[in-house]
Amino acid sequence: MINADTYINIQKIIQTNKATLVAVSKTKPIEDIQALYDLGHRDFGENYVQELITKEKQLPKDIRWHFIGHLQSNKVKQIVPFIHLIQSVDSYKLLQEINKQAQKLDRTINCLLQIHIAKEETKFGLNEEELEVLIKTLNHTPLSNVSIIGFMGIASFTNDKNQIRKEFQQLKQLFNQYQSHSIKNYTPHILSMGMSSDYTIALEEGSNMIRIGSLLFGIRETI
Numbered sequence: 208m209i210n211a212d213t214y215i216n217i218q219k220i221i222q223t224n225k226a227t228l229v230a231v232s233k234t235k236p237i238e239d240i241q242a243l244y245d246l247g248h249r250d251f252g253e254n255y256v257q258e259l260i261t262k263e264k265q266l267p268k269d270i271r272w273h274f275i276g277h278l279q280s281n282k283v284k285q286i287v288p289f290i291h292l293i294q295s296v297d298s299y300k301l302l303q304e305i306n307k308q309a310q311k312l313d314r315t316i317n318c319l320l321q322i323h324i325a326k327e328e329t330k331f332g333l334n335e336e337e338l339e340v341l342i343k344t345l346n347h348t349p350l351s352n353v354s355i356i357g358f359m360g361i362a363s364f365t366n367d368k369n370q371i372r373k374e375f376q377q378l379k380q381l382f383n384q385y386q387s388h389s390i391k392n393y394t395p396h397i398l399s400m401g402m403s404s405d406y407t408i409a410l411e412e413g414s415n416m417i418r419i420g421s422l423l424f425g426i427r428e429t430i
């Protein structure tokens with residue numbers, strides 16, 4: 208079951224904000240994705256490679272699939288043929304593998320760098336220092352078949368709205384910084400931040416891509 212009314216409301220909000228909505232369908236059945244597709248939605252996000260591949264095979268080919276989970280190098284090959292945007296890149300090594308697999312297929316893969324903004328240790332992503340090193344490496348040794356088009360971040364899992372806002376502000380500031388003295392060969396223009404519980408704060412702080420799961424598809428039994 209999908210929440211069609213909520214979808215239509217969020218759709219209005221993102222149009223006002225000129226943002227993109229990625230519907231996060233992890234753990235949810237094909238029928239739910241198809242139902243949202245039938246309402247005209249095309250951007251869907253998944254966290255697990257195996258699940259994504261199974262779903263991609265069964266669903267319409269004009270879906271734009273976003274990979275938003277932790278990606279292991281040895282699984283890159285399986286998603287490169289069809290993926291629209293990999294949002295969770297957090298190492299040069301991973302970029303090299305994406306580049307290698309993309310070259311074989313003569314594709315250029317759009318990627319976001321995942322930045323660690325939350326207080327929790329467990330969340331993946333680059334800290335500011337690691338980001339700087341990675342950008343330096345990229346500028347020194349560009350990769351022909353990957354394109355860094357922006358940043359993604361996940362805020363702390365907390366009820367403290369001020370804390371969440373601070374984390375989004377921090378990411379927006381980094382984004383602005385790398386936009387102005389830009390990354391060679393790349394134009395970062397996507398700032399992916401905001402989930403079901405914090406997307407309104409994210410939009411207020413300059414997000415132009417939100418990733419919404421439970422509000423659209425209902426609460427997940429597993430994370």
Ligand SMILES: *Cc1c(COP(=O)(O)O)cnc(C)c1O
Pocket residue numbers: 231233254275276361402403404418419420421422
């Ligand atoms: C699961 C997930 C989401 C969606 O979470 P909801 O709280 O259900 O909206 C967004 N982004 C990432 C990276 C996720 O793993």
